[in-house]
Amino acid sequence: MKKTLFLLAIAGMALFACKAKIKDSDIQTQIQNNPTLSHLTATVKDGVVTLSGECKDANEKDMCENAVKQIPGVKSVVNNATVAPPPQPAVEIAADDPLTKGVTDALKDHPTVKATVADGVISVTGEATAANWKKIKIALDGLKPKKVDASGLTIKN
Amino acid sequence: MALQEKYKQLIDTATASGVSDLQVREQDGVLYIDGVAPSGAVKDNLWDIYGAIDPNFLSGDVVMNINVATAVAGSKVKVVTEKSNLNIRKGPGTDQPIVGKAAHKEIITLVSKANDQWWLVRTDDGEEGYAYAQYLAPVE
Numbered sequence A: 001m002k003k004t005l006f007l008l009a010i011a012g013m014a015l016f017a018c019k020a021k022i023k024d025s026d027i028q029t030q031i032q033n034n035p036t037l038s039h040l041t042a043t044v045k046d047g048v049v050t051l052s053g054e055c056k057d058a059n060e061k062d063m064c065e066n067a068v069k070q071i072p073g074v075k076s077v078v079n080n081a082t083v084a085p086p087p088q089p090a091v092e093i094a095a096d097d098p099l100t101k102g103v104t105d106a107l108k109d110h111p112t113v114k115a116t117v118a119d120g121v122i123s124v125t126g127e128a129t130a131a132n133w134k135k136i137k138i139a140l141d142g143l144k145p146k147k148v149d150a151s152g153l154t155i156k157n
Numbered sequence B: 001m002a003l004q005e006k007y008k009q010l011i012d013t014a015t016a017s018g019v020s021d022l023q024v025r026e027q028d029g030v031l032y033i034d035g036v037a038p039s040g041a042v043k044d045n046l047w048d049i050y051g052a053i054d055p056n057f058l059s060g061d062v063v064m065n066i067n068v069a070t071a072v073a074g075s076k077v078k079v080v081t082e083k084s085n086l087n088i089r090k091g092p093g094t095d096q097p098i099v100g101k102a103a104h105k106e107i108i109t110l111v112s113k114a115n116d117q118w119w120l121v122r123t124d125d126g127e128e129g130y131a132y133a134q135y136l137a138p139v140e
Helices: A002-020 A024-032 A058-069 A096-107 A130-141 B002-006 B008-016 B040-053
Strands: A040-045 A048-055 A076-079 A113-118 A121-129 A147-156 B020-027 B030-037 B062-068 B076-079 B086-089 B098-102 B107-113 B118-122 B128-132 B136-138
Touching: A024 A040, A048 A058, A058 A076, A096 A113, A096 A130, A113 A130, A121 A130, A130 A147, A130 B040, A130 B062, B002 B008, B002 B020, B002 B030, B008 B020, B008 B030, B008 B040, B008 B062, B030 B040, B040 B062, B098 B128, B107 B136
Parallel strands: A048 A076, A121 A147, B030 B062
Antiparallel strands: A040 A048, A113 A121, B020 B030, B076 B107, B076 B136, B086 B098, B086 B128, B107 B118, B118 B128
């Protein structure tokens, strides 16, 4: 009888221990089933969760960490997730009217060079020395064109 | 990303030589490089590198707009025309009447910038008006 009780106690303890200790794989499953964490990779070891991957911003990174902390059995979170750099603004292209005016100004001292503007593209024709064309190109690029097409330009030696 | 590879040396040099607000963007087959160079020499060097990768800038796959940080209101600028005098105009544009001239190599004051192309300047004689920025170099 004593022996039976003892065995029961052992079994009870084992059962208790089993119930209290949540397996790493269970935590892993919980993470995988959470749609807000789907873009991150998590490794779990002894209840410590390491997160990696990329978040939109710092706020989202914190939210993901907090979501993991809510999962039963998680002791701590090592948050190695990175924050994506802010997206670069789209390139600003000048309208054709200011571009045309700017082109006129830029070419004033270069009568052998002609240029037209259409949909932000400056198309250059005529002829220029390499040195003069460089000056013109620097000036034209400063006008915020979509493109400077000089395929119709002849470079004189 | 292919253009960033082609112009890697240019982008790397811009980064290494302290170009601030550097933006390198590829859009519709054109690489746009914008930034503010710490000096006129850095800007010149970048244009030399660009010209070495794309001789005579004929590919049309880059639009590079580099301003110079030292060209600020109140600073001195030098007239860097080929040899002629620089027209000073009533307003920002070659359609504006000429109100004065600055001599070749004359040092004048940059009062303010109407835009990247036209700067309001004042000569030591007190003539004030707009001059084409390409013919003005910061005195560094």
